Amino acid sequence: MFAIDTVLKIIEQENRRFIEPVVTTISRKRIPFHVLISCLLSLRTKDQTTREASVRLFAVADDPEGMIKIPAQKLEKLIYPVGFYRTKAKKIKEICKVLLEKYDGKVPDEIDELLKLNGVGRKTANLVVTLGYQKPGICVDTHVHRITNRWGYVTTRNPHETEFALREKLPKKYWLTINDLLVTFGQNICVPISPKCSICPVNIYCKKVDVTRHR
């Protein structure tokens, strides 16, 4: 038996010690379009860098109409530090174009619809749905996958399996916030390599099963 209520409550407390929860700040206003674009920028990129690039970008354009008008070179320059800026700029333009042509310039609020967009997978689709629309979904990224497995709360081999395992056993009231909670926790305490178990507030609940890298 794993006391998920207790553990998440402790983590929520613990997170207050740190800067604003990461995902929240990626899209301050939680506008679906912001969530989507920030997610595209965040691939293989440090969160702080993503956040800064998002702020710069949204200051210039914060909807598909505006964004598609930004010259490629300028767009690339705006997001440059996130890495893979050429690929990402291209992807952003492509998606904006599809949004305008097929979705009336709006970001879909259904996971299956979002998945049709090139460059959008389950993580991004779920984040848009949960954070942008407050609709049911579970956004499983590496943090959620790693941490729930370390606890022994789920026993899964990849993020996709974790998402469906959590759909089965995670109480619905946590669906929208689990990602936010665990990203902050995962970047400060339950880090991928050498997790800081000695200062971890939920240490006693944890089975310490590592599905990622050890040491």
Place this chain on the structure above:
DNA sequence: AAAACGGGGGC
């Protein structure tokens, strides 16, 4: 010079 940053897609 080497490591960290993680998700999507192709097969």
Place this chain on the structure above:
DNA sequence: GCCCCAGTTTT
């Protein structure tokens, strides 16, 4: 389901 991919920032 496994493997490949990409480029910047930080140490």
